[in-house]
Amino acid sequence: MKITAAVLHEPRGAFKVEDVELDAPRPHEVLVKIVATGICHTDLAVRDQHLPLGLPAVLGHEGSGIVEAVGSSVTRVKPGDHVVLTPASCGECDFCVSGHPSYCEKFSVLNMQGHREDGSCAHHQHGQDLQGLFLYQSSFGSYAIATERNTIKVPTDIPLEILGPLGCGLQTGAGSVLNVLRPQAGESIAVYGTGPVGLAGIMAAKVAGCSVIVAVDINDQRLELARELGATHTVNSRNQSSADYIREHIMPAGLHYTFSTVGRNEVVAEAFKAMRYMGRCVEVGVGTSANLEIPHSLFRMGKSITYAIEGDSVPEVFIPRLIQLYRKGRFPFDKLIKFYDLDQINQAVEDSEKGVTLKAILRMPH
Ligand SMILES: [Zn+2]
Ligand SMILES: [Zn+2]
Structure with missing residues (x-):
């Protein structure tokens, strides 16, 4: 499908908002209509190539949105669910089964390669592959592909557009x-x-x-x-x-x-x-x-x-817990947020780096 995404073409370059092709979800994957996404330091570490990821690429890893479609084997979420995206983990290694998915043996393979384990990319442009699936999402786009395990269902009574940064920062x-x-x-x-x-x-x-x-x-x-x-x-x-x-x-x-x-x-x-x-x-x-x-x-x-x-967290337990604290006024993270539109991404990055903005959140065009 055609989506709008911020593409990074060169190291330390500006993000460009462009048309991109996104794959349909595979059996274990979820297609999420992104409502908003935070900008995190790790996105900028990749832009500056302190963390290696091939370019051009679609970054972004603090996405929140609504499930649009699910692959044939997905059972934990369904279309219409409000969700926050977080890093992916395998669910099968010692670390995952003992409650430490942040130290998953496949953390780098699943999150930091720019493509699926089998080498295929989910993002394409002008017939060429784009690197993506960053933290298995690449949420600097109007839609994102994630997996069932890193798609965390959240309550519908809290504005979805503020919730993305719960998934990382x-x-x-x-x-x-x-x-x-x-x-x-x-x-x-x-x-x-x-x-x-x-x-x-x-x-x-x-x-x-x-x-x-x-x-x-x-x-x-x-x-x-x-x-x-x-x-x-x-x-x-x-x-x-x-x-x-x-x-x-x-x-x-x-x-x-x-x-x-x-x-x-x-x-x-x-x-x-x-x-x-x-x-x-x-x-x-x-x-x-x-x-x-x-x-x-x-x-x-x-x-x-x-x-x-x-934070060595189990996201499906910890993110709802943080939302509960937010509801009670004990985790007022909304005080850190400033909203930008996706096409203001370079301004949002500049403001974040200058410290003018604490947590920039990009709203997607829909
Ligand atoms: Zn694992
Ligand atoms: Zn992050």
């Missing part, structure tokens, strides 16, 4: 706290970086009942928003060591947990310095430091770090 932030660190009520945490992922982590820390939630960033405006969303303290680390400040003014013995969304050595070192003995750090950033280096002196006394993917 917000799930990553909230899950890193609620599923990975699992703080107890009354414990303490610092969150480094107050983009959408970090802010989701701050909201989650508040949900968990953390008594000290420190937001660390170099942008005062974002720190203000962090406070509105649950941070009990904020530290602007532009001209000072956040760890020194935390030790001197907030928690002299150090924090139980740290959550870094930044992906830089100096930030992880600060996080380790700010933690008490046996403190645990989770990192999710795709940053500028090629190797993670932590000074040995900071790594002692039972402290640990893990890198988490997608």
Whole structure:
């Protein structure tokens, strides 16, 4: 079928909104009419080719929409269902069956190759294949092909156009706290970086009942928003060591947990310095430091770090849970959102990179 999609033709280039041909769904696939899609840092990492994917390509991986058609073996969703798309997983490997589909053995094969496992592409243009099926969706288009497993049914009483980022960025932030660190009520945490992922982590820390939630960033405006969303303290680390400040003014013995969304050595070192003995750090950033280096002196006394993917969540359980919290006013992620039309995608990207917009969501033309 003919769809409208934003196509990336060259590394670091602009997205171009063009006509594209999309396959019909295969037996295990689902055709989704995309209503809206978030822009996530990972889309831009591919644009800049920090993550390898062939070009030209259709990207986008925070799609929400309505099921249009399903393949012959699909049973979990049906036409008309409201859905959020999330990364695909196989459902059969050790990690999937033990409740950790983000670490699926086939994660890269299913999500990051630009085509199906058998090598076929779902997107075509002028008789040529386009790379797509990014995170098994490529939601920068008016329709997308996904699989049954990464199509998550959501309630119909919440505006569908705000829900897409639950499938990646917000799930990553909230899950890193609620599923990975699992703080107890009354414990303490610092969150480094107050983009959408970090802010989701701050909201989650508040949900968990953390008594000290420190937001660390170099942008005062974002720190203000962090406070509105649950941070009990904020530290602007532009001209000072956040760890020194935390030790001197907030928690002299150090924090139980740290959550870094930044992906830089100096930030992880600060996080380790700010933690008490046996403190645990989770990192999710795709940053500028090629190797993670932590000074040995900071790594002692039972402290640990893990890198988490997608908040180690089971999306069909976790996304509805986040929606439930949103309903109760306890996960007000709509405060991060700014809407753009698909043909404003390059403006949305620019605003996201400048930090003018926290979470850009593109509305599809229908
Ligand atoms: Zn698997
Ligand atoms: Zn993402």
